[in-house]
Structures are given as C-alpha cells and as structure tokens.
Amino acid sequence: xxxxxxxxxxxxxxxxxxxxxxxxxxxxxxxxxxxxxxxxxxxxxxxxxxxxxxxxxxxxxxxxxxxxxxxxxxxxxxxxxxxxxxxxxxxxxxxxxxxxxxxxxxxxxxxxxxxxxxxxxxxxxxxxxxxxxxxxxxxxxxxxxxxxxxxxxxxxxxxxxxxxxxxxxxxxxxxxxxxxxxxxxxxxxxxxxxxxxxxxxxxxxxxxxxxxxxxxxxxxxxxxxxxxxxxxxxxxxxxxxxxxxxxxxxxxxxxxxxxxxxxxxxxxxxxxxxxxxxxxxxxxxxxxxxxxxxxxxxxxxxxxxxxxxxxxxxxxxxxxxxxxxxxxxxxxxx
Amino acid sequence: xxxxxxxxxxxxxxxxxxxxxxxxxxxxxxxxxxxxxxxxxxxxxxxxxxxxxxxxxxxxxxxxxxxxxxxxxxxxxxxxxxxxxxxxxxxxxxxxxxxxxxxxxxxxxxxxxxxxxxxxxxxxxxxxxxxxxxxxxxxxxxxxxxxxxxxxxxxxxxxxxxxxxxxxxxxxxxxxxxxxxxxxxxxxxxxxxxxxxxxxxxxxxxxxxxxxxxxxxxxxxxxxxxxxxxxxxxxxxxxxxxxxxxxxxxxxxxxxxxxxxxxxxxxxxxxxxxxxxxxxxxxxxxxxxxxxxxxxxxxxxxxxxxxxxxxxxxxxxxxxxxxxxxxxxxxxxxxxxxxxxxxxxxxxxxxxxxxxxxxxxxxxxxxxxxxxxxxxxxxxxxxxxxxxxxxxxxxxxxxxxxxxxxxxxxxxxxxxxxxxxxxxxxxxxxxxxxxxxxxxxxxxxxxxxxxxxxxxxxxxxxxxxxxxxxxxxxxxxxxxxxxxxxxxxxxxxxxxxxxxxxxxxxxxxxxxxxxxxxxxxxxxxxxxxxxxxxxxxx
Numbered sequence: 001x002x003x004x005x006x007x008x009x010x011x012x013x014x015x016x017x018x019x020x021x022x023x024x025x026x027x028x029x030x031x032x033x034x035x036x037x038x039x040x041x042x043x044x045x046x047x048x049x050x051x052x053x054x055x056x057x058x059x060x061x062x063x064x065x066x067x068x069x070x071x072x073x074x075x076x077x078x079x080x081x082x083x084x085x086x087x088x089x090x091x092x093x094x095x096x097x098x099x100x101x102x103x104x105x106x107x108x109x110x111x112x113x114x115x116x117x118x119x120x121x122x123x124x125x126x127x128x129x130x131x132x133x134x135x136x137x138x139x140x141x142x143x144x145x146x147x148x149x150x151x152x153x154x155x156x157x158x159x160x161x162x163x164x165x166x167x168x169x170x171x172x173x174x175x176x177x178x179x180x181x182x183x184x185x186x187x188x189x190x191x192x193x194x195x196x197x198x199x200x201x202x203x204x205x206x207x208x209x210x211x212x213x214x215x216x217x218x219x220x221x222x223x224x225x226x227x228x229x230x231x232x233x234x235x236x237x238x239x240x241x242x243x244x245x246x247x248x249x250x251x252x253x254x255x256x257x258x259x260x261x262x263x264x265x266x267x268x269x270x271x272x273x274x275x276x277x278x279x280x281x282x283x284x285x286x287x288x289x290x291x292x293x294x295x296x297x298x299x300x301x302x303x304x305x306x307x308x309x310x311x312x313x314x315x316x317x318x319x320x321x322x323x324x325x326x327x328x329x330x331x332x333x334x
Numbered sequence: 335x336x337x338x339x340x341x342x343x344x345x346x347x348x349x350x351x352x353x354x355x356x357x358x359x360x361x362x363x364x365x366x367x368x369x370x371x372x373x374x375x376x377x378x379x380x381x382x383x384x385x386x387x388x389x390x391x392x393x394x395x396x397x398x399x400x401x402x403x404x405x406x407x408x409x410x411x412x413x414x415x416x417x418x419x420x421x422x423x424x425x426x427x428x429x430x431x432x433x434x435x436x437x438x439x440x441x442x443x444x445x446x447x448x449x450x451x452x453x454x455x456x457x458x459x460x461x462x463x464x465x466x467x468x469x470x471x472x473x474x475x476x477x478x479x480x481x482x483x484x485x486x487x488x489x490x491x492x493x494x495x496x497x498x499x500x501x502x503x504x505x506x507x508x509x510x511x512x513x514x515x516x517x518x519x520x521x522x523x524x525x526x527x528x529x530x531x532x533x534x535x536x537x538x539x540x541x542x543x544x545x546x547x548x549x550x551x552x553x554x555x556x557x558x559x560x561x562x563x564x565x566x567x568x569x570x571x572x573x574x575x576x577x578x579x580x581x582x583x584x585x586x587x588x589x590x591x592x593x594x595x596x597x598x599x600x601x602x603x604x605x606x607x608x609x610x611x612x613x614x615x616x617x618x619x620x621x622x623x624x625x626x627x628x629x630x631x632x633x634x635x636x637x638x639x640x641x642x643x644x645x646x647x648x649x650x651x652x653x654x655x656x657x658x659x660x661x662x663x664x665x666x667x668x669x670x671x672x673x674x675x676x677x678x679x680x681x682x683x684x685x686x687x688x689x690x691x692x693x694x695x696x697x698x699x700x701x702x703x704x705x706x707x708x709x710x711x712x713x714x715x716x717x718x719x720x721x722x723x724x725x726x727x728x729x730x731x732x733x734x735x736x737x738x739x740x741x742x743x744x745x746x747x748x749x750x751x752x753x754x755x756x757x758x759x760x761x762x763x764x765x766x767x768x769x770x771x772x773x774x775x776x777x778x779x780x781x782x783x784x785x786x787x788x789x790x791x792x793x794x795x796x797x798x799x800x801x802x803x804x805x806x807x808x809x810x811x812x813x814x815x816x817x818x819x820x821x822x823x824x825x826x827x828x829x830x831x832x833x834x835x836x837x838x839x840x841x842x843x844x845x846x847x848x849x850x851x852x853x854x855x856x857x858x859x860x861x862x863x864x865x866x867x868x869x870x871x872x
Contacts, residue, residue, distance in 0.1 A: 044747025050386060051790045052750050053395040055619075055767050056778070057469040059786050064467065068523055097544055098387045098529040104544060163576045170584045178581045181546065184378050184568040282572040282581075284545035292383070292573075297747045 017318070024314040031310045032303070036082055039299055045071055046096060046297045069095055082303070091304035096296045101304035104289060111181060112285035115277070116270040118201060119208035124263065126209060127216020132252065134217065135224035143221075150214035162207045162280035169203060176202055179282035204281040208274060212266075219262060223255035230254075256327060264320025375870055376566040377851075378587040380578045380594050384545065384571040387528040391463055391510030396619075399507050399862045400591045401569055404550055405446075406533035408506020409437060409456070412618060412858050416674065416770055418501055422451070422511060422534065423489075432496030432813045439487045443557045445513045446532045446539070453483035458514035460491070463522050474503045474774055496813030502771035506535075507618070507859040536562040536866035545571060556866075563853070563869035575599070582609060588848040588870070592861060595846055597658045597720055603846060610849050613660065613842040615860030620669050620768035620775065621841040623661070625728070626795040628760055629834050633699060633708070640833045642693035643761075644683035646735045647728060649838055651685075656724045660844060664837040666826040667776045668768060671840075675772055677823035680830040690735045699736075707736035714741065715764035716749035724763060755788045757796060765841055766791055770858055772822055773809060780829055781806045797834035 047065045051057035066072040070081065085092055091101035130150070134143040170178035177183070177200050188196055227233065228251055236250045237243075275287040286305065293302040381400060387393035390402035410418035410426075418426075423437040443451040460481050464471035477497045482490040491500075503509050511534065516527045531539050536558070537550035548569040552562055570587060572578045579595040581587045585608070595603060604611045625647070627634035634640060649663035662670075666680045699707040714725040722743055729739040739761070744752060752758050769775035778784040778791065782798035805825045812818035830837070845861055847854065853867035854860070 042747070043751040044749075048750045048790065049747050050393070050395075051469060052746055053383075053386070054469040055394075055396070056775070056791045057789055058473055059789050060472060061467070061469045062789060065523070068521065095523075096386050097384075098393075099544065107544060159574070159576075163574075163580070166577065166580045166584075170586070171580050174584060178584045178586055179572060179577050180570060184376065184547065184570065184586075186549070279573045280577050282546075282570065282574070282577060284543065284571075288545060288573065295745055295747070 013322075017322075020318050020321075024318075027314060028307070028310055032086060032307050035303055035306045036079060039302060040075065042294075042297065044297055046299065047071060049296045050096070086307075091307070092300040094293075094298055094301040094304075096293075096298040097301065101301050104301060105286070105304060105308055108284060108286045108289050111283060112278075112287065114197075115201065115204055115208070115283055115285060116274070118205045119212060120263070120266070120270060122205060122209040123212035123216055124259075127213045128220045128252075128256075128259065130213065130217040131220025132224055132247065134221040135228070136247070138221075138225065146217060150217050153210045154214040156210075158207060158211055158274070158276045159280050161210055162204070162277055165203045165207060166280070176200075179280075181283060204277050204283055207280075208277050215262065216259060219258055220255060223258050224251055227251045227255045253327070257324070260320065260323055260327060264316060264323070267316040267320070373563045373869060374565050376568060377564050377589060377865060377868060377870075379567060379569045379589045379591055379865075380572050380581055380587045381548075381569045381591055382571060382573055382578065382594070388531045388539065388542065388548065389510065389512065389522075389528045390507070391459065391512055392467055392522045392525075392528055394469060394508075396592050396862065401548055401550075402510065402531070402533075403507050403535070403862055404537040404567060404864045404866070405531050405535045405539055406506055406510045406512070407443075407535050407864075408504065408509060408511065410501075410504050411863070412505050412770065414857050416502075416618075416672070416858055418504065421506060422456075432498075433493050435491045435493075435500075437489045437491070439489060440557055441487050443534050444555060445515075445534055446553065447513075447516075449513065449515055450486075451511075451513075451534050452486040453481075453489040454486070455511055455514045456489040457481040457483050458518060459511045460509070463512055463517070464509050467522050468509075470774060471503075471509070474499055495811065498813070498815055498818060499771045499773040499810075502769060502774060505618075505859055507862045536864050537564075537567060540566075547571065558866065562864075562866040564865060567865055579603070582846055582848075585848070588851060589865075590846040592845070593843055597656075597660060600660060600844065600846075601658050608849055609846055611844050611846050612854070612856075613844045614856040615845060615854075615858075615863075616843040617669070617671050618770050618858030619843070619861070620672065620770070621765045621843055622664060622667060622669060622768045622776070622837065623765040623839040623841050624664075624667075624763065624779070625836040625838055626762040626764070626779075627834060628757065628762070629795050629797045630757070631760055633697065634760070636697045637833065638693045638697040639699065640836075641683060642690040642697070642735065643732070643737075644833060644836045645686045645690035645693070646737075647731050647836065647838065648685040652724065652727055653839055656720060656727055657839065657841070660842045661839040662842070664840045665830075667779065667829050667835075667837050668772055668822070668826055669840040672768070672770070674819060675822045677826040680827045682830070683833075683836070687734050694735060694737075701736045705736050706738050709738045709740070710760035711740045711742050712761045712763070713749065713753060713759045714743065715762075716744055716746040717765075721763065728761075728763070750790045753794050754790050754792060757787075757794070762794055763838070764794075772825070777806045777809070777825075779835055780825075795834045797832070799832050799834070801828050802832060802834075 046069060047062050050065065051062055070078060094101050094104055097104055130146045134146045137143050166178045169176045181197060181200050183196050233246060233250055236246045275291045277283065278285040278288040290302060290305045293305065381397050383397060385393070385395055385398035385401060387398060388401055388405065390399040391406070407421045409421060409423040411421045413419050422440055422443060424440050426435055426437045428435050437456070439453060439456065445451060460475065460478065465475050465478065466472065477493045477495045478491060478500070479494050480492040482492065484490065513532050516532055517525055522528070529542060536553050536556050538553045540549040540551045542548045550567045552565050556562065572581060575596045578590060579599045582590050582594065600611050603609050625643070627640055629635065653659065653661040653663055665682060666677060668675050670676050694707055701707050712725055712728060714721040725741045729741055732739050753762055766779060767775045779793060780797060780802045781793060782803050784793040785796050785798065786792040805821055805828055809818060809821045809825060812821055843861060850871050852869050852871045855863045855867065857863060
C-alpha cells in the first residue's frame with residue numbers, strides 16, 4: 001500500500017511551484033493598489049491625528065507636516081511614489097513611529113510568529129486529542145464534558161479570558177507576569193532569556209488556545225466519526241488490527257484533511273496577529289501594529305503591513321496545497 | 335493670592351546657583367517622615383499611547399512629554415504657585431520696558447554626548463525649533479524676534495512687544511532646549527536623533543523597543559549633584575486599560591502616568607493599600623471640559639436656547655456619576671486653582687430644568703408631537719468611552735426639556751475632521767488644556783481669529799463676537815501684568831455672558847503610583863515632570 005511520501009516527480013512539483021508564484025504576483029499587486037485607494041476613503045490623516053495628540057496646533061504647523069510627509073501632493077503623485085517605492089522593495093517610513101516600516105514589521109513578526117505558532121500548536125494537539133476522545137466515547141460523559149467545555153471556551157470573549165487569567169495568575173497568585181514579552185530588567189541571554197520569554201508566553205498562548213482548540217476538537221470529532229464508518233476501516237478492523245492502530249493509522253490520518261484545510265486557512269491570517277490578545281497582554285506583535293496604524297492613519301505603515309500579510313496568505317495557501325498531496329497521495333499537484 | 339506680576343518685576347535677580355538644587359527639591363514633597371530615600375533601583379512606568387518621538391519639543395504629546403522631561407531640562411520649571419524657578423537658567427532679569435529677558439545659564443551642564451551646553455543651543459532651540467516646528471510655539475513666541483548670545487552662558491530674548499505669556503511656556507515640558515550641534519541644518523522633525531535623543535537631563539536614553547518599552551538610565555554627569563536617585567526608568571506601552579490596572583496591582587509597574595486606569599477602577603484603587611490615586615500635578619495642563627454650540631446653525635444663534643441648555647445640565651451630577659468625583663463643576667473657562675487669573679464672579683447657570691423650558695418657550699421652541707421641541711445631534715470627543723457616556727448623560731438631561739439629542743461617535747481622525755474641518759455638528763463636547771496662561775489654552779475657544787478650518791483644538795463653535803474679540807485682543811497686547819489680569823477677569827465674565835460654549839467641568843487628571851514612592855512632584859506640570867527626585871523608600 002505504501003508509496004514513498006514525496007510528491008511524484010519533483011520537476012513537476014517545481015514547475016507547479018513556479019507557476020503558482022507567478023500567478024500570485026498580479027494578485028499581490030492588485031491588493032497593493034486597492035489598499036492604497038481604499039485606505040484613503042477613511043476621513044482624516046496622520047497630521048490630523050498628530051495635531052490632535054499634540055493638544056493644539058496652528059494651520060502653519062499642519063501645513064508644514066503635510067509637506068514633509070508628502071500628504072500635500074495630489075493622490076496620483078502619491079500613488080506613483082508608492083508604486084516606485086514598491087518596485088524598489090521599499091515599504092517607506094512611519095512618521096508616527098519615527099522609523100522605517102520594514103524595521104517595524106521585522107521587529108514584530110518574530111513576536112507574533114512565536115505567539116501564534118505556539119497557540120496553534122497547543123490548539124492543534126489539544127483539539128485533535130480532545131476530538132478523538134470525544135468521537136471514541138461518543139455520547140458518553142467524556143464526549144459531553146469536552147463538548148461543554150469547548151462550547152464555553154468558544155463563546156467566551158477572548159479579552160475576558162485574558163483579563164481573568166491576568167487577575168488570577170498575576171494579580172492574586174503572582175505566579176506569572178501580567179504582560180509584555182520579557183522582564184523589564186532585561187539583560188538576559190541564552191537559557192534564562194528563553195525561560196523568561198516562556199513565562200511571559202504562558203497566559204497569552206493559553207488564552208488563544210482555549211479559543212482555537214474548540215474549532216479543532218469539533219472538526220476532529222465529526223471527521224473521525226465519519227471516517228470510522230467507511231469501508232476501509234471496517235476492513236482494517238476485520239483483518240484484526242488493534243483498535244488503537246486502526247484509529248491512529250487509518251482513521252485519524254484520513255480525518256486530518258479538513259483539519260489541514262482549516263489550519264492552512266488560519267495560518268495565513270495567524271501571522272497578522274491577534275489584536276485582542278496582543279492588546280490585553282501588551283505583546284508587541286503585528287496585530288497591534290496594524291490596529292494602531294488604522295487609528296493613527298499611519299498609511300505608510302498600514303499599507304506595508306497589509307501587503308506583507310497578503311504575501312503571507314498567498315504563501316501559506318501554497319504550502320497547504322502542497323501538504324494535501326503529502327497527506328493524501330491521491331491528490332496530485334499539477 | 336499669588337500675582338504673576340512678581341515674575342516680571344524689573345531687574346529681579348533670582349535665586350543664586352547654589353540654591354537651585356534646593357529649589358528643585360522643594361518642588362516635590364511626599365516623603366513620609368522617618369523614611370529614608372533609597373537611591374538606585376528601576377522604576378517601571380506604564381504609558382499609553384506610545385509617543386511618536388522622544389523629543390517633546392519637536393513632536394509634542396502628553397506621553398512624549400512624560401518621557402522627554404527626563405532626558406531634557408528646560409530653562410525654568412514652574413513651582414506650585416506657577417512661579418518660574420531656575421533649571422538650565424540660573425537667573426534672569428526682564429528689562430523695564432518688557433522687551434527683553436536676559437537669562438544667565440548654568441556653566442556646568444553638558445549634553446549626554448559630552449559636548450558643553452551653551453547659549454547657542456538656546457538660540458537655536460527657540461528660533462529654529464520652537465518657533466518653526468512646535469505646534470503652538472509660533473503663536474506663543476510670536477513676538478520673540480531674536481535670541482542674542484553675548485557670551486556662551488548668556489541668552490538675551492528680544493521681543494517686539496511685551497509678552498508675559500511666554501513664562502507659561504518656558505518650562506521644559508513645553509519648550510525644550512535641544513543640542514544645536516545635532517540638529518542644525520536639518521529638519522528637526524525628520525532628524526534621526528528624535529528617536530534616540532541626546533539631552534541635558536537627569537536620565538540618558540538607552541533603548542526604544544517600539545510597541546514594548548523605552549528605557550532610560552541614570553545620567554552620572556548630571557549638573558544637579560546627588561540626582562537622579564533612580565538607576566533606570568522603563569516606560570512600558572500597555573494599550574488596554576484593564577491590563578494597566580492589573581500591571582499596577584500586580585506590582586509589575588510602580589507608576590501610571592496620565593489617567594492610566596479607567597475611571598471606574600479609580601474608585602477601587604483609591605481604597606488600595608499599595609497604590610495612590612493622585613490628582614495634583616495637572617494644574618499646568620488644566621483640562622477644561624465644555625459643551626459647544628455650533629454658532630452658525632439655528633437655533634443656537636438665540637442666546638435663550640444656549641442658556642436653556644446650560645440650565646438643563648446638572649454638572650454636579652455629571653461630575654459625580656460619569657467622572658466618579660474626579661472632576662469639579664466649572665464656573666467659567668479658567669479653572670479655580672489658577673488663582674492669579676480665576677474670576678469667581680461671573681454669570682452662572684444653575685441646574686433648573688423649569689427655567690430651561692421657559693427659556694425655550696420664549697425662544698419659540700414649543701413642545702410638538704411626542705413632547706419634542708427640537709431634534710439635534712451631539713458629537714462627543716473621541717478620547718475615550720467616558721466622553722460617550724457623558725453624551726448619554728446630556729441626551730437624558732435634554733430629553734427632560736423636550737430636546738432630542740442624537741449622539742454621533744467616530745474614531746479620532748474622523749472626529750477631528752468632522753468637528754474642525756467640516757464643522758458638521760449641532761453640539762459638541764470636549765476638553766482643551768487651559769495651560770498656565772489663558773492666552774495659550776482658553777482664548778482659542780472664543781476668539782474669531784481662532785476659527786481655523788482644519789486645525790484641531792481651535793474655535794469649533796465658530797463664535798465671532800466683537801465684545802469677546804476686543805477683550806481677547808486687549809489681553810494679547812497688555813504688557814502690564816496687573817492690567818492684563820484685570821482684562822483676563824473681564825474676559826471670563828464676557829465668555830460666561832455670551833455663552834457660545836457651556837463650561838461644564840474642571841477635569842481632574844490623575845496618576846496612579848505605588849505608595850512607597852517618594853519625591854513625586856506636585857508642581858503644575860508634576861504629572862509630566864522628570865523623575866529625578868523620585869526614589870523608593872526603604
């Protein structure tokens with residue numbers, strides 16, 4: 001039965017990959033152009049916001065800022081500047097943050113990746129396990145318990161879970177830090193640094209995982225229940241395979257496809273971060289970067305973040321497609 | 335009563351160098367008897383939002399000032415009576431005609447990069463930075479024509495006209511002295527040093543991790559010997575108010591600047607054993623909360639309608655319920671704690687719904703179907719949920735007198751456009767800083783020349799009244815402080831009488847900090863000042 005896992009014909013796979021990348025180019029360009037014009041529909045600009053924050057301003061001051069930021073030029077001129085910057089792979093400068101957009105994104109991306117990938121991993125492992133248990137003991141108490149817990153987890157607002165965890169574990173028990181990514185004393189390197197980050201990671205990861213675990217548990221449960229009734233499972237059972245082996249090798253593997261689809265879809269949006277959790281736990285990630293940029297009308301930054309995120313979605317979709325054919329060799333890339 | 339005229343007495347030689355440190359020390363109280371200030375340690379401050387830049391003299395905003403005042407000193411600092419005290423300037427004298435001020439500068443001050451601080455830095459900062467790139471500098475220092483530098487430690491400010499108002503702006507929280515050698519020939523706003531500042535202050539910039547923290551360290555070469563006491567300050571950006579409360583309660587931060595927690599939480603924290611909720615230290619920014627009418631729309635051209643609204647709002651209840659007591663009813667446009675300017679005898683509009691209804695009847699606005707006389711909109715400022723709750727309060731209050739208020743809310747940039755560019759509102763509520771001098775913060779609400787389309791915090795009601803204009807313009811040119819104060823008192827009466835805007839509340843901004851902190855400043859700008867005198871008690 002077993003075929004070698006790698007995709008049949010590596011040259012074909014490469015050609016596929018190249019083709020998909022080429023197809024992605026116009027998509028990304030279209031996104032960049034649409035973003036540019038859509039974001040301009042929001043009333044107010046960066047200078048309004050900065051004058052608002054300053055508490056007072058004069059028209060001359062505001063005109064000076066608009067000239068400095070290039071906001072006094074016609075939209076078409078600004079658009080051409082934007083395109084030429086993109087052609088040079090230059091995402092521009094964020095005047096609200098006094099640094100370049102690329103620096104901001106690159107400094108936030110690893111933080112978000114760490115937070116979201118940890119949460120996804122916890123949610124995925126937990127969700128598949130819980131879903132399998134639920135399906136295995138369908139209708140009995142473990143199933144009911146898991147279903148009840150996951151319903152509550154899904155229905156509870158994220159910020160509330162986060163705040164309650166902070167109140168319990170940081171304010172009352174003082175076991176874990178209330179927020180941030182590292183201790184304020186700083187200066188740690190190596191293992192102590194990793195442990196410090198891990199301590200800060202526990203609460204936000206748990207909050208996010210509570211939310212995502214529900215989705216995976218429910219999907220796994222229904223997929224397992226469906227696959228379990230299929231002919232090849234009966235055959236496996238009939239030939240005397242141990243129930244555990246049937247479950248792990250035959251049922252779960254086939255039940256995983258919808259999970260992969262879901263994960264792939266989520267993965268792309270995952271790296272744009274979770275605004276709620278990053279805000280509640282003061283985690284310096286991409287979600288907050290984009291969220292603040294919206295309310296500050298920091299268009300350079302917002303355009304940069306959106307473009308970056310759209311590229312990530314395109315790439316993660318591609319990876320998902322490739323993963324399908326690894327999991328189920330009947331699905332071929334072409 | 336303190337009279338700012340004392341600031342300007344001619345040839346008044348102020349405190350000698352030796353007492354400067356002492357003067358700074360008297361600005362801060364709060365050390366408990368018997369406790370010993372313990373030098374060293376890290377102070378963690380929660381700050382929100384993250385500032386755009388760390389040089390407040392260039393990109394000024396409340397959080398920028400809170401960070402920047404630790405890195406930069408100003409020429410003077412205002413004491414609790416709003417009188418200037420020496421900082422980078424050791425002493426000063428004003429010429430009899432009020433057309434020049436001579437500042438003698440400290441000789442033992444160097445920039446954090448080791449270069450000496452001189453009068454050339456003062457000249458550059460005032461003429462090239464404050465006058466050109468500060469959002470209000472070109473208005474406040476409009477009459478400043480030159481800063482002369484006869485020697486490296488003397489700066490002479492030359493004015494085309496006496497300008498008593500500048501004393502309210504010379505503190506480092508408003509007008510910073512920047513290093514000329516790093517800024518000259520550049521546009522200060524785009525200068526990279528704005529994100530990694532070099533100052534003269536008690537703390538040296540260490541790092542800025544965007545979205546996370548700003549770290550400052552003790553300046554070992556600071557001119558004020560024995561200061562600062564702390565080794566480090568870490569400003570942490572925490573966007574969520576609930577998380578800021580938790581961080582302070584967990585003891586992970588010891589100081590929350592500028593309304594760090596929600597008003598609802600202050601009630602609980604005021605009973606806390608570890609934390610103090612302190613409202614002193616904001617008398618310099620002096621937030622005044624008001625209710626504007628769009629004077630170019632009917633029926634607000636009728637004074638009886640405006641008076642009716644003023645009588646319909648119970649400001650005491652507003653302060654107690656929406657602001658949890660962290661506000662006081664205002665009697666005019668200037669807060670009562672600015673004693674030198676405040677006028678207690680101005681026309682008042684007591685809470686009296688019956689009178690309000692009678693005034694509306696008189697104005698021809700009779701109750702129609704459903705008891706409604708008038709349908710209008712109201713836009714609260716977009717600085718937080720408290721202001722939206724206050725708008726609901728007005729909706730309830732005005733419903734009683736037959737006025738139906740539709741509350742419209744927006745995000746900050748949209749709000750600024752709708753109010754200050756489109757003027758698309760019937761009524762509007764917001765707060766402006768009055769600042770230590772009404773010429774900076776108050777006249778902009780009442781002066782016809784302050785109707786500046788597209789400029790936030792300008793004359794939104796668009797009131798253009800010859801009586802108001804006359805008294806405001808007289809204040810601007812008055813050189814004699816006594817005459818000027820009399821005009822300012824008259825201005826308050828005229829403002830209350832004409833009522834283009836109802837003065838609702840003197841808001842009390844607050845700080846939340848650990849009870850074991852000593853040396854907190856309660857000066858008018860204490861809420862934003864340097865932590866150089868702060869320590870944790872043993």
